[in-house]
Amino acid sequence: MFTSTLKNRKKNIRIPDGNPCKGMVFIPDISGFTELVRSTDLVTGRIITSELLSVIIRHNTLDMDIAEIEGDAVFFFKWSSIPSVDALYEQFEVMKSAFDAKIRELQTRYGLELGLHLKAVAHYGEMTGFSIEGFHKLYGEVVVEAHRLLKNAVPARSYLLVTDELMAAAGTEESDALLRKGHASPLCEFYEGVRNLCFTYILFPYLQPAPAHA
Numbered sequence: 001m002f003t004s005t006l007k008n009r010k011k012n013i014r015i016p017d018g019n020p021c022k023g024m025v026f027i028p029d030i031s032g033f034t035e036l037v038r039s040t041d042l043v044t045g046r047i048i049t050s051e052l053l054s055v056i057i058r059h060n061t062l063d064m065d066i067a068e069i070e071g072d073a074v075f076f077f078k079w080s081s082i083p084s085v086d087a088l089y090e091q092f093e094v095m096k097s098a099f100d101a102k103i104r105e106l107q108t109r110y111g112l113e114l115g116l117h118l119k120a121v122a123h124y125g126e127m128t129g130f131s132i133e134g135f136h137k138l139y140g141e142v143v144v145e146a147h148r149l150l151k152n153a154v155p156a157r158s159y160l161l162v163t164d165e166l167m168a169a170a171g172t173e174e175s176d177a178l179l180r181k182g183h184a185s186p187l188c189e190f191y192e193g194v195r196n197l198c199f200t201y202i203l204f205p206y207l208q209p210a211p212a213h214a
Helices: 006-011 033-039 042-058 085-110 141-149 164-170 174-179
Strands: 021-031 065-070 073-078 117-132 135-139 159-163 184-190 196-203
Touching: 021 033, 021 042, 021 085, 021 141, 021 164, 033 042, 042 073, 042 085, 065 135, 085 117, 085 159, 117 141, 117 164, 141 159, 141 196, 159 164, 164 196
Parallel strands: 117 159
Antiparallel strands: 021 073, 021 117, 065 073, 117 135, 159 196, 184 196
């Protein structure tokens, strides 16, 4: 389950109650997290997860707000000033570079080979929110769809996925700009109980495994 974040409380983020607003959701997610939980002890796994999520949060160059954090993902959102595709691409590159550097550090520290990679989903649509017992929650189809998009058929573990809705909101030339990026492909998938969702994904190279210890 998701939990409210400390940043939510410190900044007193205003999630509108009742009146829908259009905005972007951006969810960086750690691929391979389930295997990490299964293969490491609780203390080591907790430290690794905490440090990786902290790296993602610290490298939020687009100044997005955080709605929630779950075990392996950070739910960012932005109500206005929707970034361009180039800006989203650069944001993911910054996060991935820092994430990969932290992975190398953790592998050396613990003598482990961590099969962890970073992916991200970016979506756009109408949302609203509500407050309950001091927690603030986003609500709307775009929230459900963004989470469903994390379970997609993209044939890779590290990628940036941008929906057609977000590209349309960012500008008419954004789709072409995204496709000009290396290893970019369009795809549409039907999600039961949701709808047919179309997006473009950009593949990123995997982090190379750490050298075996002597």
